[in-house]
Amino acid sequence: MHKLALGLMSGTSLDGIDAALLQTDGETVRAFGPALTQPYDESLRGALRSILGGNGPVAEVERRLTEAHAQTVEKLLKRAGISPDVVDVIGFHGHTILHRPEQRRTWQIGDGAALAKLTGITVVNDFRSADVAAGGQGAPLVPVFHAALAQGQETPLAVLNIGGVGNVTWIGADGALQAFDTGPGNALIDDWAFRHCSRPLDLDGELAASGRVDLDTLKQFSHHPYFAALPPKSLDRDDFRAYAEALVGHMGAADGAATLTAFTARAVALARAHFPQPAKRWLVCGGGRHNPVLMASLEAELAVPVINVDELGWNGDALEAQAFAFLAVRTLRGLPLTFPGTTGVAHPLCGGRVTLC
Incomplete structure (x- = not known):
């Protein structure tokens, strides 16, 4: 009922x-x-x-x-x-x-x-x-809802939510679910904008767009042990704070924002190594989809279609x-609510x- x-x-x-x-x-x-x-x-x-x-x-x-x-x-x-x-x-x-x-x-x-x-x-x-x-990890909780929304979509499919932390739901052809936190989402970017510009977020990625990504720093970020750890795995909002500060703390406001935005996209790309099969498309929800610099970075990193869920008629907000x-x-x-493939709990x-x- x-x-x-x-x-x-x-x-x-x-x-x-x-x-x-x-x-x-x-x-x-x-x-x-x-x-x-x-x-x-x-x-x-x-x-x-x-x-x-x-x-x-x-x-x-x-x-x-x-x-x-x-x-x-x-x-x-x-x-x-x-x-x-x-x-x-x-x-x-x-x-x-x-x-x-x-x-x-x-x-x-x-x-x-x-x-x-x-x-x-x-x-x-x-x-x-x-x-x-x-x-279990207690997160992510939304995969079972993602699966309900994605009925009829071509699979394998990845649904990416970019909130303060990024998380992904991989949906297989047989309805199998795998889910985990990818890494930092908007939190590092938001905190950087607040600290340097007294803004609650980098609206439309304007600050990042005015800066340059430090590629050597991005490469160093990619070696964080979280990315090699096998799912199930989840994060606290501030788990990457100290690590990111050590990498970008010396940068100016614009270059720091650009590099932190690249961190989020790179973390998503590194998540692919844990999928049973490559996702044919990535559907993006959460506040991060409003950041055009981040969305462009995701497209460059993932090299498959990256789609704002609003284009499917979903309400991404x-x-x-x-x-x-x-x-x-x-x-x-x-x-x-949770399953072995989503949080690592022993049974549904x-x-x-x-x-x-």
Whole structure:
């Protein structure tokens, strides 16, 4: 039975809250509903940045974050012209402030019970903890949704999400899934733009476009041991921060942005070595697809078609929010969220914590 679900995603890029409505049974999608992005104000963005790693006033920031999500739900429902009582469930990812699966730790702030109370809607949150506790990476979580969207597409196919961290879903001809984090996504670029230009991101890749890639540094970056490590594997937002700083910290703003952008594309290219078969096409979602310098770098590195998912009729800005709507319904139905090929967990595993309303 299909349900009307509302998904919420706050990504590691720290740009804002994505919200989307979806009619789904957790296996197929009947209809896509309205979606929106609510940007963070500078105060909340700064507060989130200050607690990355699990330091500082986490409880206070979690309260503010949860209230901001409730306001976003209200705004989306008003735009859609529907009342809360027709929504069956909210999938609430929260915001990742720490991800250390090798220590069996992952931390997404966001109070599911408080959100249920504020909205009057049943909430599913804490999607990653069960997988990590069972020895999985806890990420990526979206591959099962990618597979649902990609039905009918030519395979093998790669779906690349470029958020703060990059992650890829490889889909085989028989529906087989393999997924893992590729490396840095937008986070290093965003942090560089913030540090050097007081901008939250390198809008349209303008800063990178004005600089030059240091090819020797790019080659050195490619030797990071993460890239040779076999999947399953996942990353915290800041895992590459110190390494990248050592490589580009001496550069000017433009050349640093250009080289960091090349890092993201090179990391994606290196991921191909782990695929069972080469992907015939790469479909790109996430905020990184809006960066023309990054997209051009991906095309040069991958040498096969690189397609913005918007060209297929997918909503690339809402896709991860839609995914958490989809996953919430899977949780309600007792369907697995993670699989050996996506997180390395020993067997398909359910997840998520339900707060009924």
